[in-house]
Amino acid sequence: MSRAGWRVLATPLTAIAVGLGLGGLSGLVVFGDWLGLVAAVLVATAAAVVLVRVATGRPFLPTLAGLVVGPWLLMVAYVPGPEGGRTWLPTPAAWERIGDVATEAVRYANATIAPAEVAPALAAAIAAGAVGMFLLVDAVAVGAGFAATSGFLLLVPWLPALTLERRVPTAALAGALAAWLAVVALSRRHEEAGWRRRAAEGASPAPAHAAAAAVAVTVGVALLATPLAIGGPGWGAMPRVTLPDWLGGTARLDLEIDLRDRLTGQSSTTLLTYTSTVGRLDVLRAYSFTSFDGSRWDRDEPGPTEPAAGVLWPVPFDSWAGIDQESVTVRVNDLSESRVPVPATPRLITAGSGWRYEPATDEVLIDRDQGTQGISYTIRHALFFHSEESLRAAQAAIDAGGDAAVSERYRELSPRIDVERVRALAQGVTVSSTDRYEQAVALQEYLRGSGFQYDTSVSPSGDDAVSTFLTDRRGYCVQFATALVVLARALDIPARLAVGFLGGSPDDTGQFAVTGRDAHAWPELYFPEHGWVRFEPTPGQQTGERPEYAPAPPAAIPRFPEEEDPFGPRASGEPAPPVPTTVPSEQADPGDAASPGIPWVLPVVIVALLAGGALAWSRGRARGGGIRDADGAWQLLRRELGTRAGDDSLTPAETERKILDTCPDLAEHARGGLTALRGAVEDHRYAPHGTSVPTERLIGWAREVTTAVRDADRSARAR
Amino acid sequence: MTSTVPTSEELAAVAELARLVREQLRTVLSGLDEAIDATLATVLAEGHLLLEDVPGVGKTTLARALGRAIDVSVGRIQFTPDLLPSDVTGVSVFRGDEHRFEFRPGPVFANIVVADEINRASPKTQAALLEAMQERSVTVDGETRALPAPFLVIATQNPVDMEGTYPLPEAQRDRFMARIAVGYPSGDDEVAMLDAHDGHDPLVDVVPVATAAALTRAISIVRAVYAAPAVKRYIVDVMRATRDSSDLRLGASPRASLQLLSAAKARAAMAGRDHVLPDDVKALAVPVLAHRVIAGAQARAAGRTADTIIRDVLDAVTVPFSREPAPAGRG
Known part of the structure; x- marks a missing residue:
């Protein structure tokens, strides 16, 4: 094989390895037709690189050609023209449209939950990533002759799946590995061919410090940079990193709910499984919290309880037989709670004895040393219990003073909270709402949009953590739920915090498995004659869907304007974000105008990666890593x-x-x-x-x- | 002269001299190339030579042939128990006619001194010769007289017939740059030797092929041969290994390092090289080191000699791998 020969073969192999690397995204995005266009762009770029390789003997000229051809292909493929055609030339107007696609991709990725359907903008981002990865790997492996080292780069698309313990297509992984090994084998066989002609001979084994640097960079990326990066904005589709259950033993919900704590220690251990006749439960509810001091939630003193017999629901209820029901059989593994997780609608426990029910908190108590550990029980619960109509109808009872049925404490706000600003915000958000239902939905949608980001880490805060959250707009379910409770209470709506689990995910046997990472908190608002109704303000990954009775409002409903937001950027003295000259159609709503911005973590990680690699490489060369004499x-x-x-x-x-x-x-x-x-x-x-x-x-x-x-x-x- | 490495012409001169002398020695001693080369290297390094072997293998012949091949003054001393120091160094005699003492130089005042059976003389006489070897001068009646340059002592001794001998102590053996065991010739070589000796003394056929001046010049060229840091480190590593060896009761001295390097330089110049190779060091390690070290009792009991132990040491020491920055190197 000639000198050019191995490189002409190695470049397509590199493209194959990179293309198969898309398999690493299988847990994050839904594969579909969009893959074809991504593959086409990648193949065309690779073909351009190969052609230049054949034509010239220069090692990096093909990469330069690819840097021109690849982005151009991406532009043609993904950037729409002014009248719906294609963009052929990077004119200034085209640049704006490219920026729009990029912004849209980040916004979309941020707003979706894994596995996400792939919109064209996200496909464009994936294609750009694939092309960039290919050019980088090709330059390193084929141009520079560091074929083995390029494996570290090829590992990157698989890192999220690896760190998140997601399943990946075995064939894709094996294929990518095989392609990479083939590139390594080719380059070893023709060592004298690369740009690193002398060093590539690699006579002496790689110096220990170079190996250590490579390992350190890889481990650093895997353990530090990846969680950091996917904690940043623009990664909504990405499941969050969970930590293993280090201590083993049984798990418990963290009842020390403090908004100032970051979310840690989520376990991927299966805590309970259940079988259901109609599908996934929205939530399994265990605890409720009433008192909030501005940063911490406190449990109530135990109230009067009754035997857990009959239909359990805190408000009088008489038409049980007339509503849809389903039966759920729950088997609890390593979860030791004093409250039994139950669906958040009226329910009838058909198996399980000696349990008690506390109507005030809507909790089912189990009096047992091990708590819920190892128990099984079957519950019938009401389906479609709440509806938009019935919740709207409750307004009459509210107007008639129906809130008096519940404690005054559900409307209390701690003096530590900046009540005036919170109330101004709540009133602003709900200014066009005509009843409690609309108020609740408006608050929910305000927190699901308006630039709020799901983030397991939270900003440092004083006693008024809610104001901090409403300003910084970063937090996890506890912050979102608490904010909605506080906003609702500011509008004199009885509200409280509920803690339990999301419905989990189905496993191979058709059962639903609930793990530590399904632990969740949500707000409950009181509707007279209905009881406590769940709303879902938490966006992004760690959330249930919006309840079916509180769907996303049609876009016609005006959102709360950013400039009137007492916690908004303008109110806090910061300059207003620049108004984009062209507003993408999805961003027509002013409430959504705060785009997530560029994920700054990404460039930092890339720069650190390159700097580390360059340092190790130069040190390796300086100390004689290869054949020089x-x-x-x-x-x-x-x-x-x-x-x-x-x-x-x-x-x-x-x-x-x-x-x-x-x-x-x-x-x-x-x-x-x-x-x-x-x-x-x-x-x-x-x-x-x-x-x-x-x-x-x-x-x-x-x-x-x-x-x-x-x-x-x-x-x-x-x- | 010594600051730069020898030119190729200078090296060619040394190699030519060595080649001519070697040819002359071969006419009297067949099949002893290794001994001859070690001898020449020692001579060119201006070192003293100890030829040690059983009688009759050609020790004295080799010494005498060397003296003849190089056109220099040769002194010959047959050591006997009654030999006095003054028989070696010379003596002052009174000249009545001139009313003064006149110094009569002993046989040591020669370019090449052949000291036959040195271990038969009394320690006192041995010491006189050994002092001359070390100082390259002789002090008689309080007057120090320089010996001619070049000055080489070629001593022979018989290690077997030890009765009535005074074996050289270690400190004095150390003054010899090399000890060469001449060894028996092979069958063919012995036949050739019988042919050569048939009817006449082959020593007669040895003709002078080099002058004293040429030898002096060759010696100074040899000194200028370049030894890379890696080679010097190799020598030091070998020395350390002999000192650390559990088989040796006494390892090699620092003087041995110096002399090994000098001899290696000579061997390099004989090959026309301007630099020393570890091969030079290896080739001369046994002649230069074996007579200075003392094998331990266990090693002797196991039938191992200083020679074999030195060879084992060479097999264990790593030849320095990388080129080190040298002052005169290419940087």
Whole structure:
């Protein structure tokens, strides 16, 4: 194979490895037709790189060509033209549209939940990532000759799946691995071909510090940068990292609910499983919280309880037989709670005895040392219990003073909270709402949009954590739920916090498995004659869908204007964000105008990665990582010939004699090469002025001798 | 002269001298190339030589042939128990006619001194010669007289017939740059030797092929041969290994390092090289080191000699791998 030959073969293999790397996204996005266009762009870019490789012998010129062709192809494929056609030239107007697509991609990724349907903008982002990854890997593996090292880069698309313990298509992983190994094998076979002509000979094993640097960078990316990066904006589709259940044993919900704590210790252990006749439950409810001091929630003192018999629901209820029901059988594994997780609608426990029910908190108590651990129970619960109509109808009872049925404490706001601003916000958000239902939906939608970001880490806060959250707009379910409770209470709506689990995900057997990462908190608002109604203000990953009775409002309903938001950027004295000259159609709503912005973590990670790699590489070169002189060529020869080249106590001349002794049939030209190489290495090591023979020729001699010795061995065996 | 490495012409001169002398020695001693080369290297390094072997293998012949091949003054001393120091160094005699003492130089005042059976003389006489070897001068009646340059002592001794001998102590053996065991010739070589000796003394056929001046010049060229740091480190590594070896009761001295390097330089110049190779060091390690070290009791009981132990040491020491920055190197 010619010199160009292996590279022409290695570049498509690299493209295959990168393309199969999309399989690493299988847990995050839904595969569909969009893959075809991504593949086409990748293949076309690879073809351009190959063509330039064939045409020129330069190692990095193809990469430069790819840097031109790839982005152009992306633009043509994904950036719509002014009148719906394609964009062929990067005019200033086209740049704006490119920016729009990028912004839309980030916004979309942020707003979706894994596995996300792929909108064109997200497909464009994925295609751009694939093309960029291909060009980088190709430059490293084929251009620079660091074929093995490029494996670290190829690992990147698989990292989310690895760190999140997601399943990936085995065939894709195996295929990518095979393609990469093929590239490595090709480059090893033609080491003298790359740009790293001398260093690629790699005579001495990689220095320990280089290996350590590579490992450190990889581990650093895997353990530190990836969680950091996917904690940033623009990663809504990405499941959050969960930590293993280090302590083992049974799990418990964290009832020390403090808005100032970041979310940690979510376990992927299955806590309970259930079978359901109609599908996934919205939530499984365990605890409720009433008192909020501005940053912490406190449990109530236990109230009066009754045996958990009959239909359990805090408000009088008489038409149980007339509504849709389903039966759920729950099996609890390692979850030791004093409250039994139950659906959040009226329910009838058909198996399980000795349990008690507390109507005030709507909790089912189990009096057992191990709590819920290991129990099984079956529950019938009401389906479609709440509806928009029935909740709207409750307004009459509210107007009639129906809230008096519940404690005044559900409307209390701690003096630590900036009540005036919160109330101004709540009233502003609900200014066009005509009843409690609309108020609740408006508050829910305000928190699901308006630039609020799901984030397991939270900003440092004082006693008024809700104001901090409403300003910073970063938090997890507890912050979102608490904010809605506080906003509702500011409107004099009885509200409280409920804690339990989301419905989990189905496993292979059709059961639903609820893990530690399904732990959830949500707000409940009181509707007279209905009871406590769940709303879902938490956007992003860690959330249930909006309840079916509180869907996203049609876009016609005006959202709360950003500039009137007492916690908004303008109110807090910061300059208003620049108004985009062209507003993408999805962003027509002013309430959604605060775009998530560029994920800053990404460039930082990339820069750190490149800097670390460059540092390790330069240090490796500085300390002689590869073949740079006659010694390197000599060591290469000795390593290739193994024991027949003798040990370290032999001088070059003795080694030469030993090789000739053990290989009497060595071809004449190889003998000449061996003698010349020996002389050069002697001169290099011991003569006052070293050797003037070019390293390439020395390596050539070493290869010549190695090949000739093997040929002689083969013919000797043949005889 | 010594600040730069020898030119190729200078090296060619040394190599030519060595080649001519070697040819002359071969006419009297067949099949002893290794001994001859070690001898020449020692001579060119201006070192003293101890030829040690059983009688009759050609020790004295080699010494005498060397003296003849190089056109220099040769002194010959047959050591006997009654030999006095003044028989070696010379003596002052009173010249009545001139009313003064006149110094009569002993046989030591020669370019090459052949000291036959040195271990038969009394320690006092041995000491006189050994002092001359070390100082390259002789002090008689309070007057120090320089010995001619070059000055080489080629001593022979018989290690077997030990009765009535005074073996050289270690400190004095250390003054010899090399000890060469001449060894028996092979069958063919012995036949060739019988042919050569058939009817006449082959020593007669040895003709001078080099002058004292040429030898002096060759010696100064040899001194200028370049030794890379890697080679020096190799020598030091070998020395350390002998000192650390559990088989040796006494390892090699620092003087041995110096002399090994000098001899290696000579061997390099003989090959026309301007730099020393570890091969030079290896080739001369046994002649230069074996007579200075003392094998331990266990090693002796196991039938191992200083020679084999030194060879084992060489097989264990790593030849320095990388080129180190040298002052005169290419940087």
